[in-house]
Amino acid sequence: MRDMSSQAALEAVEIRQKAREAWRNSARCIGRAMWEGLELLDARGACGHDEIFEACLRHLHYSTNEGRIRSTITVFDPVPRGQRGIRIWNSQLVRYAGYPLGDGEVLGDPAQLELTRRLRDLGWTPPSQPSAFDILPLAIEVPSLGVKLFEIPRKSVFEVRIRHPKYEWFEKLGLRWHALPAIADMALVFDDWKFSAAPFSGHYMVTEIAVRNFGDRERYNMLPAIAEGLGLSTRDRTSFWRDRALVELCAAVMYSFKEAGVAMVDHHTAAQQFSSFVQKEESLGRSVPGDWSWLVPPMAGSTMDLYHRGYDPSRPEPAFKYQKAAWEQAVAGASIAAGKCPFHSGRG
Numbered sequence: 001m002r003d004m005s006s007q008a009a010l011e012a013v014e015i016r017q018k019a020r021e022a023w024r025n026s027a028r029c030i031g032r033a034m035w036e037g038l039e040l041l042d043a044r045g046a047c048g049h050d051e052i053f054e055a056c057l058r059h060l061h062y063s064t065n066e067g068r069i070r071s072t073i074t075v076f077d078p079v080p081r082g083q084r085g086i087r088i089w090n091s092q093l094v095r096y097a098g099y100p101l102g103d104g105e106v107l108g109d110p111a112q113l114e115l116t117r118r119l120r121d122l123g124w125t126p127p128s129q130p131s132a133f134d135i136l137p138l139a140i141e142v143p144s145l146g147v148k149l150f151e152i153p154r155k156s157v158f159e160v161r162i163r164h165p166k167y168e169w170f171e172k173l174g175l176r177w178h179a180l181p182a183i184a185d186m187a188l189v190f191d192d193w194k195f196s197a198a199p200f201s202g203h204y205m206v207t208e209i210a211v212r213n214f215g216d217r218e219r220y221n222m223l224p225a226i227a228e229g230l231g232l233s234t235r236d237r238t239s240f241w242r243d244r245a246l247v248e249l250c251a252a253v254m255y256s257f258k259e260a261g262v263a264m265v266d267h268h269t270a271a272q273q274f275s276s277f278v279q280k281e282e283s284l285g286r287s288v289p290g291d292w293s294w295l296v297p298p299m300a301g302s303t304m305d306l307y308h309r310g311y312d313p314s315r316p317e318p319a320f321k322y323q324k325a326a327w328e329q330a331v332a333g334a335s336i337a338a339g340k341c342p343f344h345s346g347r348g
């Protein structure tokens with residue numbers, strides 16, 4: 001059973017500090033220089049699905065800040081470690097649906113095939129004209145109440161249409177992306193506590209969208225179409241059509257975010273900021289936990305100082321931890337929710 005009295009003793013400033021340290025400890029994150037600027041929205045006490053959803057919308061609104069993105073974490077009621085707490089099923093607050101078309105073809109984001117299927121199983125109906133960028137509903141699970149789905153109003157999601165500063169044909173590809181990456185399925189853990197729902201967000205680094213989300217063969221797989229636009233032969237590997245397409249994708253994504261007034265960092269600047277962070281940490285006598293294969297950006301890595309060194313393999317807490325996919329542990333029979341909040345209805 002949850003120990004409400006000791007949870008109440010957790011002060012918001014203490015949680016904020018632990019969350020900042022968890023960010024500082026995030027071995028895979030190149031953006032940690034900003035760790036002390038993380039802001040906390042304290043949504044403990046949010047009772048039941050609807051209030052949790054409201055807090056998620058508040059998070060989107062506050063962190064997006066019309067493009068002047070604020071690094072933000074929202075915390076919901078924690079549980080003692082080992083217990084099952086509130087879960088957001090989506091990996092991020094904003095995700096685009098992936099629809100199987102048969103023959104292994106996918107419309108939308110292939111990384112969201114499974115979540116999309118789960119949401120449909122829970123009763124979600126895709127738009128009558130499915131597109132490559134349909135925003136998935138949020139699935140919010142409250143222990144003992146089950147899962148409930150919420151459509152995110154279009155106006156709550158800042159999106160950027162991708163255009164190229166020089167090539168007019170680029171816009172016709174119909175690419176767009178959301179301004180805010182807001183991780184929703186990791187747990188913030190420290191001491192005996194697990195915040196199993198604690199969405200956090202900051203600004204994007206250009207390569208996350210341009211190189212990985214658009215470039216990966218298992219994602220939107222846009223490189224062949226871009227090479228074609230550039231007039232490059234995709235039959236000749238040594239035309240370096242993939243490499244050239246990646247550069248132009250970066251140029252387009254960076255330009256479009258800037259034009260839309262949305263904060264974004266390029267990978268060279270991010271790497272520089274990261275190196276200053278490492279220097280500062282080491283001067284304070286702290287070693288920097290790091291995962292080289294994640295820290296090195298997926299383009300131009302060897303041009304950056306961070307490529308040419310190693311990192312501390314330890315994984316200290318406070319930490320943001322992966323959790324098992326929520327549906328793999330979903331309570332049998334839990335479905336669309338109804339009922340009262342178990343924590344604030346007078347039951348001990």
Ligand code: ARG
Pocket residue numbers: 031181183201202203204205208209213
């Ligand atoms: N790489 C993920 C994405 O493309 C986002 C991960 C978090 N990134 C960040 N800049 N905070 O959606």
